[in-house]
Amino acid sequence: MLLLGDRPCKSWTGWLSMLPGIEVQAWVDSTIVLQWLQEHPRKWEKYVAVRTSTIQEIIPPSKWRHVPTEDNPADCISRGMLPEDLLQHKLWWDGPKWLPMGEENWPPRKVIEKKSEKVQIPEEKSVNSEVSNVIVLTSQSESSVDIVSQLIEKYSNFMTLIRVVAFVLRFSDNCRKKINERNLKFLSVHEQNRARDCIIKNLQRKHFPEEYKCCEKNNPVSKSSKLSKLVPFIDDNGVMRVKGRLENADLSYETRHPIILPAKDKFVKNLVVFIHEMHLHSGVYLLQSILRAKYWIVGMKSLVKSVVKMCVNCTKAKPKTETPLMGNLPAYQNQLKASRWKMGRIQEVHPGRDNVVRVVTVRTSDGIQKRAASTVAKIPMEEDSY
Secondary structure (H helix, E strand, O other), X not given: OHHHHHHHHHHHHHHHHHOOOOOOOEEEOOHHHHHHHHOOHHHEOHHHHHHHHHHHHHOOHHHEEEOOHHHOOHHHHHOOOOHHHHHOOHHHHHOOOOOOOOHHHOOOOOOOOOOOOOOOOOOEOOHHHHHHOOOOOOOOHHHHHHHHHHHHHHOOOHHHHHHHHHHHHHHHHHOOOOHHHOOOOOOOHHHHHHHHHHHHHHHHHHHXXXXXXXXXXXXXXXXXXXXXXXXXXXXXXXXXXXOOOOOOOOOOHHHHOOEEEEOOXXXXXXXXXXXXXXXXXXXXXXXXXXXXXXXXEEOHHHHHHHHHHHOHHHXXXXXXXXXXXXXXXXXXXHHOOHHHOOOOEEEEEEEOOOOOEEEEEEEEOOEEEEEEOOOOOOOOOOHHHO
């Protein structure tokens, strides 16, 4: 209500400020809201910060004062009152008694004083939340893994994460350069690939710590490892790749030596989703073929199937049609009574060479037809057949 009440004030406060001797004063009966308006918006959470900044643009913090609840005319309506009582209610029509008096008779300003750090105003940002928004780059591998994990959990879009990490790495580089040598241009493909490799290196250290250490020391991987058959090695950028047997093949370096990735990681899942959407929602087998051109994901098949299955567009494009239930089969004529058979008159018999009649000419309601006959019998007539 405070924000909705201040927006209409923006028009008439501008006119009142142009008149000499008229000063705009705003009142609120909540000490917490008054405290929000007295401080800078960045001190509060996002929801409160956006609204307090809008209110402060219309009416400055110095113009806000506290009104006691018993002297607040707005409570006459909000708390309920009969129309006949409202007509005689002086607080509603005249306002508080002290309002026409001088400012020295107004209620004193109320501000919540924090006597200790444990006292926290509602919607106030804690020290931990402010520190969590600051990312510090260090050279230690464990801390960098934690930073990358936090960014992966924060951003679910693959390209957004790549750009954020690319900007963080650029900021780290610019801090070591002079002002005139800093890079302030748009992100390049090289910077995005560098950010991707940075994330992948941290993922490999997290999910394959023993294998990565062996590759760093140029030692063979343990035979009990899942990567033993892949013969992994580390390239010039510090990324672990598959050595394989395609060194002499006429293929690109990334295809001959794909990057090793774990399947059970949010970043890898976002990567598969991104490639799936980029290639126009390709199917399971095509998506696996595209991924193998650059990446070797341990447990790829189940991951790709789950991504395609959870894709809303693919589900809408390939809906499963329900097979309707089949009706009951018609009854055989042998199951019917003889009086219920279709009636006909034998017009001619056609005996064979052995003088045995096997074909007859029959006249029915459908016309004259030749039909095979095995036995000619007299049909017993029933009374209910008439």
